[in-house]
Amino acid sequence: MKLTGFELRRIGLPLAAPFRTSFGTQTHRDILLVRAVTGDAEGWGECVTLPDPLYSEEYVDGAVDVLTRFLIPALAGADDVDGARVATVLAPFKGHRMAKAALEMAVLDAELKELGRPLARELGAVHPRVPCGVSVGIMDSVPQLLDAVGGYLEQGYVRVKLKIEPGWDVAPVRAVRNRFGGEVLLQVDANTAYTLADARHLAQLDAFDLLLIEQPLEEDDILGHAQLARQLSTPVCLDESITSARTAAAAISLGACSVINIKPGRVGGYLEARRIHDLCVAHGVAVWCGGMLETGIGRAANVALAALPGFTLPGDTSASDRYYRTDITSPFVLDDGYLDVPAGAGIGVEPLAEELDATTTWTQWIPL
Numbered sequence: 348m349k350l351t352g353f354e355l356r357r358i359g360l361p362l363a364a365p366f367r368t369s370f371g372t373q374t375h376r377d378i379l380l381v382r383a384v385t386g387d388a389e390g391w392g393e394c395v396t397l398p399d400p401l402y403s404e405e406y407v408d409g410a411v412d413v414l415t416r417f418l419i420p421a422l423a424g425a426d427d428v429d430g431a432r433v434a435t436v437l438a439p440f441k442g443h444r445m446a447k448a449a450l451e452m453a454v455l456d457a458e459l460k461e462l463g464r465p466l467a468r469e470l471g472a473v474h475p476r477v478p479c480g481v482s483v484g485i486m487d488s489v490p491q492l493l494d495a496v497g498g499y500l501e502q503g504y505v506r507v508k509l510k511i512e513p514g515w516d517v518a519p520v521r522a523v524r525n526r527f528g529g530e531v532l533l534q535v536d537a538n539t540a541y542t543l544a545d546a547r548h549l550a551q552l553d554a555f556d557l558l559l560i561e562q563p564l565e566e567d568d569i570l571g572h573a574q575l576a577r578q579l580s581t582p583v584c585l586d587e588s589i590t591s592a593r594t595a596a597a598a599i600s601l602g603a604c605s606v607i608n609i610k611p612g613r614v615g616g617y618l619e620a621r622r623i624h625d626l627c628v629a630h631g632v633a634v635w636c637g638g639m640l641e642t643g644i645g646r647a648a649n650v651a652l653a654a655l656p657g658f659t660l661p662g663d664t665s666a667s668d669r670y671y672r673t674d675i676t677s678p679f680v681l682d683d684g685y686l687d688v689p690a691g692a693g694i695g696v697e698p699l700a701e702e703l704d705a706t707t708t709w710t711q712w713i714p715l
């Protein structure tokens with residue numbers, strides 16, 4: 348495969364509704380896309396950085412800079428680059444996993460489109476469709492939350508994740524349980540908003556038969572999560588803490604988590620995501636596919652990943668209209684609570700030219 352160049356393209360998409368988490372409220376997405384061009388195909392990657400370094404240390408402008416000045420030039424200087432080699436070529440550069448993941452995804456998509464091979468099959472997917480969960484933000488009131496949850500359950504989502512933070516945790520969870528009963532698959536996500544001092548408070552959530560509590564403590568507090576896990580009956584799931592197969596192995600060995608949310612952007616790409624999946628399956632640790640408000644580009648690849656055998660819990664692989672009135676690809680539409688795994692070559696989708704043009708705010712071509 349001969350890479351001829353990359354395009355960096357930023358698009359602006361308004362969210363269908365504000366999405367509030369413990370680290371801020373998203374109303375609009377400034378998304379960086381990467382297009383890899385070879386002699387015979389082009390591939391797409393989506394960088395999941397936010398505009399500000401609030402979810403992790405990465406942010407959009409930083410990803411543009413590190414891709415332009417370091418990561419793409421490194422690929423330009425390497426021979427015979429294909430999807431499997433990207434991470435090795437980029438390994439000397441520390442961190443910037445979301446930027447690296449977008450670059451690897453674009454190269455992998457181009458390679459697989461040239462070969463006519465679906466990403467799902469390349470990763471080892473075993474299901475033709477995946478059950479979908481939905482992530483529900485922090486709301487202004489419990490009645491507003493109950494309306495939102497009721498709407499998503501009516502749409503067919505098979506699992507509900509509630510964002511929580513100090514002051515918005517036990518009461519909203521209790522209200523959802525009281526309104527919708529004990530059968531609904533329910534979990535919570537704290538996005539690092541608590542400390543070990545909150546252990547007794549968080550133990551109140553044990554009364555609600557939650558699937559898991561996600562990332563209650565700071566992302567670098569592996570030992571704290573291990574101590575907290577011993578005080579809760581609700582399984583602890585890690586998100587921000589898991590940045591690689593190595594950190595996943597450490598967290599599992601230390602008893603810091605019994606479930607892992609796999610987000611390819613957070614761990615440096617879909618191939619590392621598969622390695623984490625394989626590690627977790629070997630340790631009997633359940634995994635599910637997290638989301639970063641992706642467009643149909645990232646959503647397509649996430650659905651492919653979520654079809655691997657170890658993804659035994661519904662992921663945040665919602666339909667396109669959960670976040671966007673108009674997606675930049677053909678929309679992902681929920682069917683009886685499931686999304687079909689794209690069957691086409693590579694990620695199985697392409698951006699729609701008119702949507703891409705209508706939402707583009709900046710583009711730069713980088714020849715190799």
Ligand SMILES: O=C(O)CCC(=O)N[C@@H](C(=O)O)c1ccccc1
Pocket residue numbers: 368373397402481482483536538586637638639640641663664665
């Ligand atoms: O469904 C989705 O794509 C979003 C799922 C979700 O809640 N993501 C959270 C998270 O911390 O996991 C999030 C990430 C980035 C920005 C906002 C929210």
